[in-house]
Each structure stands twice: as C-alpha cells, then as structure tokens.
Amino acid sequence: MAHQPQSNAGTARPAARPGPGPELSGVQTITFAKALTLAMADSMAADASVLVFGEDVGTLGGVFRVTDGLTRRFGEDRCFDTPLAESGIIGMATGMAVNGMRPVVEMQFDAFAYPAFEQITSHVAKMGNRTKGRVRLPLVIRIPYAGGIGGVEHHCDSSEAYYVHTPGLTVLTPSTVTDAYIMLRDAIASPDPVVFLEPKKLYFSKDTVDLDALRARYAAGSAIPGTIGRAAIAREGTDATLIAYGPSMAAALAAAETAAAEGRSLQVIDVRSLVPYDDETISAAVRSTGRAVVIAEAPGFASMASEIAARIQERCFHSLAAPVLRVTGFDIPFPAPRLEKHYLPGVDRILDAVDSLQWEES
CATH class of the missing domain: 3.40.50.920 (Rossmann fold)
Known part of the structure; x- marks a missing residue:
C-alpha cells in the first residue's frame, strides 16, 4: 500500500491561497476527462505546492482538453506550457519535487514519454532508494495511453509493462469517471512518484457522479481508504x-x-x-x-x-x-x-x- 504523505526535509507544504470555488458541485453528469480536470483543480485549490505543466496544457488546455481552464483559474505560475522536450519536463519536475513542490506533468501521448524514459527509470524511480527514504518525489506523470481512437504508432502504445517493471514507481490506470477523479487525487497526494495511465478512448465517456461526496473523501480527518494498491x-x-x-x-x-x-x-x-x-x-x-x-x-x-x-x-x-x-x-x-x-x-x-x-x- 502507499506510504502516508510526508514532506522532504525543510519543505513544508504551503496552504493554497484563497481563490475561486469549485466550478461544479453536487450531482453532475461529467466526462472522464472532466473528472480528471476537477481532480487537478481541487488538488491545486487545496495545496499551493501542486502545479501542472507539459506540452500545450496551458492556453490550449491539452490535446484532449484535460487541463482546460486550469491556467485561467490558477494563473500561469500554476499551470503552464513547456518546450517540446519530454526529458526536460521530467528533469524539471524531479527538481521541483525534491524541493517541496508536487508537480503533475502531462506527456501528451504514450510514446511521447519515451524520450523521458531515462529520467523516469534512472532518477524518478530510484531517488527514494538512493537517499534511503530521506528524499521523496511526490510527482505524477500523466500519460494518455492505449488505442481506440484510430491513431497511429507513437500515439496509441500500451506502455504499462515498461513502468510496472521498474521498482520505485506506482502505476495506476482508471476505467470509470468516478475512479478518474479519485485515483488522480490519490496519485497527487502520494509522497512517491506515480505513473498515471489515462485510457484515451475513455476521455469522452460519461457518468453521473456526486462531486460533493467525492470531495468529502479528501476533507480533513477523512478515513476513507485510497485506491492505490486496491482492485x-x-x-x-x-x-x-x-x-x-x-x-x-x-x-x-x-x-x-x-x-x-x-x-x-x-x-x-x-x-x-x-x-x-x-x-x-x-x-x-x-x-x-x-x-x-x-x-x-x-x-x-x-x-x-x-x-x-x-x-x-x-x-x-x-x-x-x-x-x-x-x-x-x-x-x-x-x-x-x-x-x-x-x-x-x-x-x-x-x-x-x-x-x-x-x-x-x-
């Protein structure tokens, strides 16, 4: 099971600044993609150390619009675009995580993550072991993956075997709208690196969920168990x-x-x-x-x-x-x-x- 969240030495997690409340509440019919958006937005609202970045995630809102509205709501210092350099994205996220931030980065497409593979396997996965647990990496690597959208190679790989074979990584993949929200929030709250695999063909699937009940899972003192390590x-x-x-x-x-x-x-x-x-x-x-x-x-x-x-x-x-x-x-x-x-x-x-x-x- 996942460890309980803890900060790296000397890097206490700052409280989020007051800002706009949730854009949706109560019982709503939403898409899988919207559930992911809300999970990031709620995590960013609750904790100022959470930030989102990657290729086209800011102004455009992501290729699949999963980050739509985050820059508008939280500003360019919390959700921003990066150069087309996946290794640089992961390298920067690693440095930020070491220094107390909680980055959530997007790789845009499954096979686009391969240029960052060395960073993920050599540094992200091994930092905790290398430092005997003194340095943790609360880092989420979001990867839209798998087929079902009529894409071609480099856009439809099922690359989970590479990550599950690498000790030091948590690997999650939701299949429902409810789990999209809960599992991404659990991933962001984890003190250790998570590869979060998002099935592309599910992005526009819909379900009715009680957003207030989902958010209550993360209220102070909640004892509801997380999804990491649970089928x-x-x-x-x-x-x-x-x-x-x-x-x-x-x-x-x-x-x-x-x-x-x-x-x-x-x-x-x-x-x-x-x-x-x-x-x-x-x-x-x-x-x-x-x-x-x-x-x-x-x-x-x-x-x-x-x-x-x-x-x-x-x-x-x-x-x-x-x-x-x-x-x-x-x-x-x-x-x-x-x-x-x-x-x-x-x-x-x-x-x-x-x-x-x-x-x-x-």
Whole structure:
C-alpha cells in the first residue's frame, strides 16, 4: 500500500491561497476527462505546492482538453506550457519535487514519454532508494495511453509493462469517471512518484457522479481508504473471472453482459492499481470461480497480463479448474486505424477464451 504523505526535509507544504470555488458541485453528469480536470483543480485549490505543466496544457488546455481552464483559474505560475522536450519536463519536475513542490506533468501521448524514459527509470524511480527514504518525489506523470481512437504508432502504445517493471514507481490506470477523479487525487497526494495511465478512448465517456461526496473523501480527518494498491469488483459472477484494467474494462464488461444473455455468469475485476498490485482481492475472486481470463490491450509477451496470469497460477493453483488464459493485443507494432478493431481485444475474442476453459459437458 502507499506510504502516508510526508514532506522532504525543510519543505513544508504551503496552504493554497484563497481563490475561486469549485466550478461544479453536487450531482453532475461529467466526462472522464472532466473528472480528471476537477481532480487537478481541487488538488491545486487545496495545496499551493501542486502545479501542472507539459506540452500545450496551458492556453490550449491539452490535446484532449484535460487541463482546460486550469491556467485561467490558477494563473500561469500554476499551470503552464513547456518546450517540446519530454526529458526536460521530467528533469524539471524531479527538481521541483525534491524541493517541496508536487508537480503533475502531462506527456501528451504514450510514446511521447519515451524520450523521458531515462529520467523516469534512472532518477524518478530510484531517488527514494538512493537517499534511503530521506528524499521523496511526490510527482505524477500523466500519460494518455492505449488505442481506440484510430491513431497511429507513437500515439496509441500500451506502455504499462515498461513502468510496472521498474521498482520505485506506482502505476495506476482508471476505467470509470468516478475512479478518474479519485485515483488522480490519490496519485497527487502520494509522497512517491506515480505513473498515471489515462485510457484515451475513455476521455469522452460519461457518468453521473456526486462531486460533493467525492470531495468529502479528501476533507480533513477523512478515513476513507485510497485506491492505490486496491482492485475493484466491477461485476459479480460465479462461472469465471475476467480480469482487466483501464482501456480493456469496457470490453470485459460487454463480454460479461453478452455471456449473461447466454446463461453464463462472469465476474469482472478491475485491477486499477498495477503497482502496487492487489493480490488479495484478485486471488480471492479467482478462487471463487475457479477459472480466469486476463484481458489487456498491450502485446501479450512479457506483459502485465503475463504477470497477472503467473501470480494467479502461483496463488490459486489448487482452486483452478482450467489454465489461466490471456486475451491481449498481438505481438506487433500498433496497426493502422482501419486494422485497429482486429488488434484490440473484443467481446468475441474474450468469449472464445471463456468457452475454452475446459467446461464439463452436461
């Protein structure tokens, strides 16, 4: 689980200056992108050490408009544009975090983060260990990722395996509007670096949420547990367990709905927190059904899906009625837009996997 927030030595977190109140409150129907915007705005309003920067996040409000309005509300010293230099963005954010700030940076597209990879793996991930915990990095790296938007290579990578393989990084990916808000606020509050993977195809999905109730989770003295290190049961079921996260959750839920119409009950688990990983919830879910299918958009070889399947096999072997199967993207570069639908895991591929889970013939 995540550590409790603490400041680096001599860098007490300043209180935010009084400013405009929340732009929305109460029960609202909002998009996934708007939930992220509100999470950043509420965090910035509560803590003056939180600031947002990256390519085109200021005046434009981000390619997907996730930072829209933050510069207008908080000023250019709190939300600002940077040069097109991802390594420089992460390097600057690291220095700011060391000195008491809480940067939230955007990489614009998944593969655009690769020029900053050395900074992330060599410095961001290792600073706490290098200093024996004396220097923490409260830094969030927001990465719009995965497919589903008809983009091309360099714009649709599922790059989670690179980050989950790197000790020292927390890696999160929400799949619902509510989780978009809660998980980003939890990430910003964390004293350690978080890679926050945002499924691009979910940005304009909508749901009705109670913003006042969500904000109450972060009121002084709130004892509501955070989302870091906690998976969620998205749908109950008894016959088999589908395990997915981020951009693959919609396909998993759609497959479960189709299966229900055919008389089969599928449980769906949203991993949410890739690192730290919730072994307890996921293993208990698989033991309850005895069958598991892991679903992810990324290529299957040496992937997060591989790790989940291995952990289930190690922990649930004597409860399994069939081998753990995976439904993933293919081991090829991300395809052209017209071929994307064949590459991404869909309902038919998921249900084909479920059908092959060694069911006993009646």
